[in-house]
Amino acid sequence: MAKKEYAFYPGCSSQLRGSASNYLVSVNTMCEKLDVKLTPIPDWNCCGASISYAAAGELTRHVMTARNFALAEQHLPGQDIVATCAACWLGGRETKDKLDASSQMMADTNEALKEAGLHYKAEAQMRHMVEVLVEDIGYEEMKKPMVKSLEGAKIAGYVGCQTNRPFGIAGESFENPLYLDKLVETMGGEALTKYEQKVTCCGGSLAFSEPAKSQKQIRDIVESAYDHGAEMIVTPCPLCQANVEIYQSEINRKQGTKLAMPVVYYSQLMAVAYGGNAKQAGLDGQVIPSKKLDEIAAKVVPVATK
Amino acid sequence: MGNMTELNEQALAKYRNSFLHEVEERVEEGDWVKMCMQCGVCAGSCTFGPHWEHSPQKIFMMIRAGKREEVLRSDSMWMCTSCYNCVVRCPRKLPITQIMHGLAQYAHRLGVAPKMQPTRDLSLIFWNNCIKTGRVNELRFTLSLYFKDGLMAGIRQALSMQSIALALLMAKRLNPLEFFKGHECKDKAGIHRMLKKAQEIESRRQGAHK
Numbered sequence: 001m002a003k004k005e006y007a008f009y010p011g012c013s014s015q016l017r018g019s020a021s022n023y024l025v026s027v028n029t030m031c032e033k034l035d036v037k038l039t040p041i042p043d044w045n046c047c048g049a050s051i052s053y054a055a056a057g058e059l060t061r062h063v064m065t066a067r068n069f070a071l072a073e074q075h076l077p078g079q080d081i082v083a084t085c086a087a088c089w090l091g092g093r094e095t096k097d098k099l100d101a102s103s104q105m106m107a108d109t110n111e112a113l114k115e116a117g118l119h120y121k122a123e124a125q126m127r128h129m130v131e132v133l134v135e136d137i138g139y140e141e142m143k144k145p146m147v148k149s150l151e152g153a154k155i156a157g158y159v160g161c162q163t164n165r166p167f168g169i170a171g172e173s174f175e176n177p178l179y180l181d182k183l184v185e186t187m188g189g190e191a192l193t194k195y196e197q198k199v200t201c202c203g204g205s206l207a208f209s210e211p212a213k214s215q216k217q218i219r220d221i222v223e224s225a226y227d228h229g230a231e232m233i234v235t236p237c238p239l240c241q242a243n244v245e246i247y248q249s250e251i252n253r254k255q256g257t258k259l260a261m262p263v264v265y266y267s268q269l270m271a272v273a274y275g276g277n278a279k280q281a282g283l284d285g286q287v288i289p290s291k292k293l294d295e296i297a298a299k300v301v302p303v304a305t306k
Numbered sequence: 307m308g309n310m311t312e313l314n315e316q317a318l319a320k321y322r323n324s325f326l327h328e329v330e331e332r333v334e335e336g337d338w339v340k341m342c343m344q345c346g347v348c349a350g351s352c353t354f355g356p357h358w359e360h361s362p363q364k365i366f367m368m369i370r371a372g373k374r375e376e377v378l379r380s381d382s383m384w385m386c387t388s389c390y391n392c393v394v395r396c397p398r399k400l401p402i403t404q405i406m407h408g409l410a411q412y413a414h415r416l417g418v419a420p421k422m423q424p425t426r427d428l429s430l431i432f433w434n435n436c437i438k439t440g441r442v443n444e445l446r447f448t449l450s451l452y453f454k455d456g457l458m459a460g461i462r463q464a465l466s467m468q469s470i471a472l473a474l475l476m477a478k479r480l481n482p483l484e485f486f487k488g489h490e491c492k493d494k495a496g497i498h499r500m501l502k503k504a505q506e507i508e509s510r511r512q513g514a515h516k
Binding site for chain 2: 012013015016017018019020021022043044045046048049050051052053054055056057058059060063064067108109111112113114115116117118161162165166168174199200201203204205206208209210213214217246247249250284285286287
């Protein structure tokens with residue numbers, strides 16, 4: 001497999017000891033096995049996420065993102081920008097579309113960027129890591145580094161919102177995207193394709209400001225996974241992961257439920273299937289450990305397998 | 307930015323007879339509002355739909371009916387989770403999420419948004435946190451939120467969440483040292499200059515509509 005290189009936009013939650021730091025650990029393991037080289041954009045800044053709208057005007061938000069684009073173009077010319085976070089990716093796509101469509105917005109953006117000594121040329125493409133996997137690598141190639149199977153583990157694919165809407169992965173439907181299920185099956189897991197909370201919103205950042213309303217969403221998302229016999233939920237979004245995993249104990253405390261459903265990233269499944277140990281797959285970052293994945297990760301691979 | 311009430315009065319004077327016109331000129335993606343055909347798919351697709359006083363469908367009709375006060379003082383727009391379900395289902399392809407954010411921002415800018423709205427507070431705290439160093443400091447962000455209503459409220463909130471904090475700490479997904487120094491951009495000064503300029507340009511463009 002030829003080495004693929006990308007300008008990497010990790011986003012705030014992926015940083016060392018951030019709430020999604022285990023996502024980054026598993027992505028690094030996965031990419032190493034797929035011969036994908038990620039070079040972080042030097043001095044990247046926060047995208048502002050979706051929640052900044054009260055204080056930050058439209059231009060101000062685009063300028064924040066365009067700074068990252070300009071830095072990528074300057075330091076990593078010709079490389080697509082890849083984000084692992086749904087909100088980072090969505091924000092980037094929105095900015096790119098808006099600036100491509102409006103010469104005034106583009107001129108205004110560059111007038112502001114000049115203050116930071118930068119210029120955006122509108123060359124860089126904004127991609128999600130899932131797009132890199134599905135479009136640039138493909139399911140067949142994804143199988144190649146596998147040294148073990150997920151042994152038919154029953155996995156509910158929770159795609160959530162922002163990796164799916166409004167842009168989504170090309171060729172997928174908004175109501176029932178299939179790529180996460182296909183990815184699970186590619187790694188030897190059993191995708192619970194009837195899981196009906198696949199694209200339900202977890203509340204997003206309103207888990208902070210409207211906890212009761214968000215926890216109702218989260219309870220639905222987790223209980224449906226139980227109904228379908230899931231051993232774990234898998235997601236591509238760091239906020240979905242954090243919300244759905246960490247608030248289960250709150251829901252239990254307030255509502256007397258006994259929820260303890262592990263929530264992992266697609267990259268953790270792949271890191272394990274590619275032979276990574278628990279640490280390399282970021283499994284030590286689970287608040288609710290996945291016993292099944294821990295067991296598979298601990299298995300020693302027979303030398304002759306590959 | 308000037309006096310909030312004054313801004314509101316200026317807008318009132320200029321657009322006295324047409325709130326729709328005001329929204330079209332001053333709210334992000336506001337020129338889409340007239341395209342709504344009142345089918346109600348957005349209302350039925352909304353994550354927090356049951357908790358809104360006014361669904362997007364109603365908000366759009368209220369704008370056309372000139373219900374300025376009711377719209378701008380509504381806390382409905384602040385219930386948007388940015389899930390984009392309404393956007394992908396709207397048969398007329400209205401960017402509803404962006405319009406809701408735009409209306410919320412406009413109400414905030416005019417100083418007429420509801421007070422003590424938790425999502426407005428969240429939004430302001432998040433933005434101030436992220437522009438300070440260029441990157442979000444998750445610990446300081448969470449603490450600012452907890453303590454926004456005073457010391458005792460903050461302590462109560464922090465205590466109620468301590469088991470979650472401890473679990474994240476154990477999983478190495480929370481760093482107590484972030485309180486003192488977290489991740490940050492090297493060119494903070496450049497970012498601040500850039501944002502100041504962006505805000506200047508935005509005020510200039512808004513001024514052009516006065």
